[in-house]
Amino acid sequence: xxxxxxxxxxxxxxxxxxxxxxxxxxxxxxxxxxxxxxxxxxxxxxxxxxxxxxxxxxxxxxxxxxxxxxxxxxxxxxxxxxxxxxxxxxxxxxxxxxxxxxxxxxxxxxxxx
Amino acid sequence: xxxxxxxxxxxxxxxxxxxxxxxxxxxxxxxxxxxxxxxxxxxxxxxxxxxxxxxxxxxxxxxxxxxxxxxxxxxxxxxxxxxxxxxxxxxxxxxxxxxxxxxxxxxxxxxx
Numbered sequence: 487x488x489x490x491x492x493x494x495x496x497x498x499x500x501x502x503x504x505x506x507x508x509x510x511x512x513x514x515x516x517x518x519x520x521x522x523x524x525x526x527x528x529x530x531x532x533x534x535x536x537x538x539x540x541x542x543x544x545x546x547x548x549x550x551x552x553x554x555x556x557x558x559x560x561x562x563x564x565x566x567x568x569x570x571x572x573x574x575x576x577x578x579x580x581x582x583x584x585x586x587x588x589x590x591x592x593x594x595x596x597x598x599x
Numbered sequence: 600x601x602x603x604x605x606x607x608x609x610x611x612x613x614x615x616x617x618x619x620x621x622x623x624x625x626x627x628x629x630x631x632x633x634x635x636x637x638x639x640x641x642x643x644x645x646x647x648x649x650x651x652x653x654x655x656x657x658x659x660x661x662x663x664x665x666x667x668x669x670x671x672x673x674x675x676x677x678x679x680x681x682x683x684x685x686x687x688x689x690x691x692x693x694x695x696x697x698x699x700x701x702x703x704x705x706x707x708x709x710x711x
Contacts, residue, residue, distance in 0.1 A: 520699060529603070529689055529702035576642065579698055586655045587632065589642040 488579045492590035500598045505549075505564040507593045509577030511576045512558065515546030519538045519560045520549055524592075533575075547549065547571070572597045600626060603692050603703035611709045617678040619707045624671050624692030630654075632700060636687040638657060646689075648673055649696050654662040676707075685710045 492507040505532040511517055518537050534545025541553040552563045560577060577590040602625045608661040612618050624631050632655075635646040644657040648667035671692070677684055687707050691700035 518697070522702070527704075527707075529693075529704045532699055532701065535699050551601075581655075586644050586647060586657070587610075587700065589634075593642045 488517070488586050488588050490577050490579050491589040492575075492593050494575050494593055495591065496594050496596065498596040499567045501569055502566050505562070505567045505571065505595065507562040507575050507577075507595065509560045509562065509590060510558055511560060511579045513579055519551075519553060520578040520580060520587075521545065521549070521560075521562050522576045522578060522589075523543055523547075523573045524576065530576060533562070533578075537580075548561075567597045568597075569597050569599065571595060573584075603690055603701055603706045605688075605706050607689050607704040607706060608704065609707045609709075611711060612651045612680050613711055614680055614682060616680050617676060617704045618680060618708060619674055620690075620708075621673075622690030622692075622703060624673070625701055626631055628692035628694050629671050629700070630693045630698070631671065631691075632691045633665055633673070633675050634689045634691065635659075636689055636705070637685075640690070645675065649697065654696060669707075680710045682710050685707065 487513040491510045505565045520535045521533040525532045537554045544550045549564045574592045574594045579599045606621045630649045635643045644685040647655040651667045662678045669672045687705045689705045690703045693700045
């Protein structure tokens with residue numbers, strides 16, 4: 487079975503500081519991995535995805551994530567936080583076989599001025 | 600290209616009533632999934648449809664049902680509403696079941 491764990495339900499960073507949001511997954515088959523962002527009263531927006539190939543994935547808004555199979559991790563980073571990055575971020579593992587998408591519980595990012 | 604649209608955006612219902620929510624996927628997308636999002640339970644998968652067939656179903660009671668039409672539009676229905684059904688219901692579409700999902704803005708359902 488697949489599962490996703492996001493460490494830290496709330497993360498605060500100063501504007502301009504590094505953003506690091508952690509995600510670990512469990513999958514018996516090579517996973518498809520995703521990061522989504524949700525702004526208040528909106529749906530989820532796809533930030534980036536990993537399917538196969540290059541393990542460092544670049545997404546929108548300056549975010550990137552690295553797939554590390556040995557650590558079963560897919561952490562999301564951004565070198566310099568902006569106030570507009572304040573939102574909730576969800577890591578997800580994609581379907582394989584009959585499995586459905588599994589979402590983490592989310593990490594709410596707060597950016598301090 | 601237009602995104603995923605969901606109607607209505609907001610809905611207030613009374614316990615015991617039923618409700619139907621609608622989702623129009625991105626043009627060309629044939630897979631539609633539904634999720635329930637609540638502060639306590641997070642994002643929970645309801646069901647997924649592809650080519651009018653339900654491929655996957657989450658752990659929800661039979662009061663929750665859905666369908667997909669030949670034009671890929673989807674509806675979900677909740678009968679005999681309970682207070683605990685108050686949530687944001689999100690629809691997501693993808694080109695094929697294994698592709699990335701694109702979400703609509705959601706329908707905020709409040710049950711009183």
